[in-house]
Amino acid sequence: MAMAFGGQGPDSHTGHRSVLLRETIELLAAERGGLFVDCTVGLGGHSAAILQASSDAQVLGIDRDEEALRAASARLAPFGSRFRAVHADFRELTRVLATANVSQVRGVLADLGVSSLQLDSPSRGFSFRYDAPLDMRMDMSRGETAAELLGRLSEVQIARLIFEYGEERRSRRIARAIVQRRDRGEPVKTTADLAHLVERAIGASKKRRIHPATRTFQALRIAVNAELENLDRFISDAVDHLEPEGRLAVISFHSLEDRIVKRTLLKLSGRCQCPPRFPKCICGALKAVSILTRRPISPADDEIESNPRARSARLRGAQKI
Numbered sequence: 487m488a489m490a491f492g493g494q495g496p497d498s499h500t501g502h503r504s505v506l507l508r509e510t511i512e513l514l515a516a517e518r519g520g521l522f523v524d525c526t527v528g529l530g531g532h533s534a535a536i537l538q539a540s541s542d543a544q545v546l547g548i549d550r551d552e553e554a555l556r557a558a559s560a561r562l563a564p565f566g567s568r569f570r571a572v573h574a575d576f577r578e579l580t581r582v583l584a585t586a587n588v589s590q591v592r593g594v595l596a597d598l599g600v601s602s603l604q605l606d607s608p609s610r611g612f613s614f615r616y617d618a619p620l621d622m623r624m625d626m627s628r629g630e631t632a633a634e635l636l637g638r639l640s641e642v643q644i645a646r647l648i649f650e651y652g653e654e655r656r657s658r659r660i661a662r663a664i665v666q667r668r669d670r671g672e673p674v675k676t677t678a679d680l681a682h683l684v685e686r687a688i689g690a691s692k693k694r695r696i697h698p699a700t701r702t703f704q705a706l707r708i709a710v711n712a713e714l715e716n717l718d719r720f721i722s723d724a725v726d727h728l729e730p731e732g733r734l735a736v737i738s739f740h741s742l743e744d745r746i747v748k749r750t751l752l753k754l755s756g757r758c759q760c761p762p763r764f765p766k767c768i769c770g771a772l773k774a775v776s777i778l779t780r781r782p783i784s785p786a787d788d789e790i791e792s793n794p795r796a797r798s799a800r801l802r803g804a805q806k807i
């Protein structure tokens with residue numbers, strides 16, 4: 487398909503590269519035009535490509551990060567009223583669409599996780615590359631920061647969180663070190679504090695190529711932003727709002743997310759999710775979509791080479807029946 491947008495290169499203003507851009511636009515069949523909801527507008531890369539794919543396309547762009555919405559709105563200003571920005575959590579999709587007086591849309595996109603604007607911002611506390619208050623909230627207008635969360639949870643809860651969301655085997659050692667610091671009246675407050683503490687607690691492994699605190703930071707970010715909570719419900723809601731033959735595309739960045747996306751789409755495609763020992767189906771699987779990606783689409787080698795952050799991305803899609 488001939489694409490009207492400029493390939494997978496970075497945006498000239500921000501240097502930001504949208505992941506699996508061409509594949510996503512093809513999966514959404516954006517050249518058909520119509521109203522699309524970009525549930526994670528970020529820096530607006532996917533939205534721009536949707537708007538460029540057809541002069542009939544419109545995008546309602548949602549993000550919970552007001553800073554991202556400001557950047558996306560500036561970038562997408564040349565599209566005029568074809569782009570509208572909404573500050574919300576995408577799990578409020580039904581309310582957002584009702585407020586906009588919209589019942590059905592041609593396509594829905596969710597490019598999950600954190601944006602490079604957030605990761606590369608020295609003050610937001612997402613990365614141990616910069617020393618900053620341990621915040622990590624995507625939506626800075628509400629919710630608990632990572633430092634507050636570590637100040638509130640018990641040692642067992644912290645260990646479980648780091649184990650489950652970070653898949654970090656040495657989570658208990660890290661949790662103990664965090665709570666010992668807290669008990670001494672010196673709670674962990676900054677990214678550098680946490681990165682050093684984890685490094686001291688579990689040491690740097692020669693086998694691991696990643697920083698020892700990488701998994702702990704991922705776990706905290708997922709917890710602070712409740713990233714896995716109600717993801718299945720959001721996908722069902724998105725499908726409910728698609729018009730017949732409308733498309734859903736979801737990009738995930740770690741296996742926990744991808745598993746939820748895969749299972750929810752299977753269920754919405756009518757595949758029963760009950761354990762095999764159940765005598766009859768109680769999961770309520772109904773055929774609402776056809777799955778367009780039997781296996782998830784991964785970035786090609788050249789995309790990973792030019793944008794290493796894309797390496798764990800997985801794109802799944804479905805079409806409403």
Ligand SMILES: C[S@@+](CC[C@H](N)C(=O)[O-])C[C@H]1O[C@@H](n2cnc3c(N)ncnc32)[C@H](O)[C@@H]1O
Nearest residue numbers: 504526528529530531532549550551575576601
């Ligand atoms: C990977 S970035 C999106 C990048 C975008 N596709 C682009 O091309 O520029 C993910 C964005 O989703 C937002 N986000 C994550 N979870 C969200 C949620 N539950 N509701 C709304 N926005 C969310 C983040 O704030 C971030 O800006």
